[in-house]
Amino acid sequence: MHMAESEQxxxxxATAVRSGATTARTQVEAALARLEERNLEVNAFxxxxxxxxxxxxDALDAGGVGHDGLLAGVPVAVKEEYDVTGxxxxxxxxxxxxxxxRDSEAxxxxxxxxxxxxxxxxxxxxxxxxxTESMATGITxxxxxxxxxxxxxxxxxxxxxxxxxxxxxxGADGGGSIRxxxxxxxxIGLKPSRGRISLAPNAMHWYALVVLxxxxxxxxxxxxxxxxxxxxxxxxRFRLDPPTMSYAAGxxxxxxxxxxxxTTKPVMPGISTQxxxxxxxxxxxxxxxxxxxxxxxxxxxxxxxxxxxxxxxYAGMREEAKSVEHPDRLEPRTRQTVALSRWAxxxxxxxxxxxxxxIxDALDARVLGDADVxxxPVMPGIAPRVGLLDDxxxxxxxxATVPHVANMAIFNVSGHPAISVPAGFDExxxxxxxxxxxxxGREDLLLRLAAELEGAGALARS
Numbered sequence: 001m002h003m004a005e006s007e008q009x010x011x012x013x014a015t016a017v018r019s020g021a022t023t024a025r026t027q028v029e030a031a032l033a034r035l036e037e038r039n040l041e042v043n044a045f046x047x048x049x050x051x052x053x054x055x056x057x058d059a060l061d062a063g064g065v066g067h068d069g070l071l072a073g074v075p076v077a078v079k080e081e082y083d084v085t086g087x088x089x090x091x092x093x094x095x096x097x098x099x100x101x102r103d104s105e106a107x108x109x110x111x112x113x114x115x116x117x118x119x120x121x122x123x124x125x126x127x128x129x130x131x132t133e134s135m136a137t138g139i140t141x142x143x144x145x146x147x148x149x150x151x152x153x154x155x156x157x158x159x160x161x162x163x164x165x166x167x168x169x170x171g172a173d174g175g176g177s178i179r180x181x182x183x184x185x186x187x188i189g190l191k192p193s194r195g196r197i198s199l200a201p202n203a204m205h206w207y208a209l210v211v212l213x214x215x216x217x218x219x220x221x222x223x224x225x226x227x228x229x230x231x232x233x234x235x236x237r238f239r240l241d242p243p244t245m246s247y248a249a250g251x252x253x254x255x256x257x258x259x260x261x262x263t264t265k266p267v268m269p270g271i272s273t274q275x276x277x278x279x280x281x282x283x284x285x286x287x288x289x290x291x292x293x294x295x296x297x298x299x300x301x302x303x304x305x306x307x308x309x310x311x312x313x314y315a316g317m318r319e320e321a322k323s324v325e326h327p328d329r330l331e332p333r334t335r336q337t338v339a340l341s342r343w344a345x346x347x348x349x350x351x352x353x354x355x356x357x358x359i360x361d362a363l364d365a366r367v368l369g370d371a372d373v374x375x376x377p378v379m380p381g382i383a384p385r386v387g388l389l390d391d392x393x394x395x396x397x398x399x400a401t402v403p404h405v406a407n408m409a410i411f412n413v414s415g416h417p418a419i420s421v422p423a424g425f426d427e428x429x430x431x432x433x434x435x436x437x438x439x440x441g442r443e444d445l446l447l448r449l450a451a452e453l454e455g456a457g458a459l460a461r462s
Contacts, residue, residue: 066114121156176408183433206316
């Protein structure tokens with residue numbers, strides 16, 4: 001399997017394209033060649049925009065839109081739930097068949113910044129499971145170990161970056177769907193605060209659980225991507241004030257001495273953190289301490305997110321099923337989930353969203369407390385084998401995934417930003433991720449701390 005360390009970062013590519021040292025065409029041709037060579041091993045892509053990407057690269061090289069943008073000439077991949085003109089938004093299944101006639105807002109911003117979309121990436125249908133396996137596209141493989149999950153639901157995007165095909169891929173996170181695959185593939189995966197990135201044309205997604213974002217190999221690329229994507233529109237139900245400084249520029253600012261709480265106590269009761277994961281997170285906490293920050297081991301009293309998350313999730317599944325052209329073509333398990341969703345009434349969902357606000361306040365008051373950031377495992381266990389959910393109905397499948405999303409979903413419920421950074425490797429040579437969480441709106445703090453760790457060589461790289 002191919003690792004990505006030798007490939008250029010988005011920052012390097014865009015700088016070279018803007019200066020004329022290389023062309024968008026050269027970069028896109030190289031990415032398409034890598035895709036051709038490596039995708040068979042990982043099964044990351046559903047659609048390849050070969051002709052369109054080359055034409056868009058030529059237009060950019062001729063001085064077109066984005067030729068001096070932050071992502072000028074950078075080849076990117078995009079998860080199947082984004083609307084990209086001329087492609088079907090499959091949502092990971094077969095429920096849609098008509099190509100979109102306009103880009104979603106995030107894609108419009110990506111293109112305006114000069115990025116070239118070379119293809120779309122795999123996801124489980126509707127993103128409902130943290131493993132990228134589906135009837136439509138089969139199993140997406142982890143570039144580090146093909147027998148272990150790549151995570152999900154943004155697993156195709158993670159595989160595309162980890163295999164070195166592209167430096168950046170867009171994902172979405174409704175219960176860990178950016179952070180889990182980032183953890184399983186040794187990438188930087190930032191789940192921004194709710195309201196940071198526009199969901200237009202949607203006002204919200206999964207009743208406030210889902211936020212958009214991306215996966216990268218470097219912290220600087222993640223900061224650059226957030227600079228490109230940040231900002232809400234009038235369509236968005238949730239909006240944050242814009243940052244006072246560019247995220248990428250902020251990486252150069254000295255970081256004050258932070259108060260850092262760390263824990264290996266899982267958010268959900270009845271789950272235990274496996275030894276290799278606990279050890280990796282403890283090492284990460286020590287490395288943060290070695291940078292001069294004040295680090296404290298805590299054993300928090302977690303608020304329980306289940307009564308908020310479950311109604312939002314099921315109602316979100318129902319809404320998504322209503323949106324597809326061919327509901328009869330959905331996977332049997334997805335149809336079961338939708339049939340079960342009747343109990344998640346609008347009144348229950350409203351109550352769940354209000355409960356989410358209470359959980360957010362409880363996290364600030366009694367989990368973060370005096371700390372600036374909190375460090376905990378992304379997943380309490382190591383990446384499982386592929387095929388964990390084979391032959392399970394939707395209830396059994398949901399129960400089987402609980403340990404894997406246990407530390408994730410609470411921050412979707414609360415709207416807090418969280419970043420996954422590489423913290424170590426398990427006995428199967430698969431990466432382990434540490435999650436760093438800050439207060440709402442403080443992506444800048446997460447990126448600056450992650451950049452400090454990266455600069456000190458404190459992130460676990462292959």
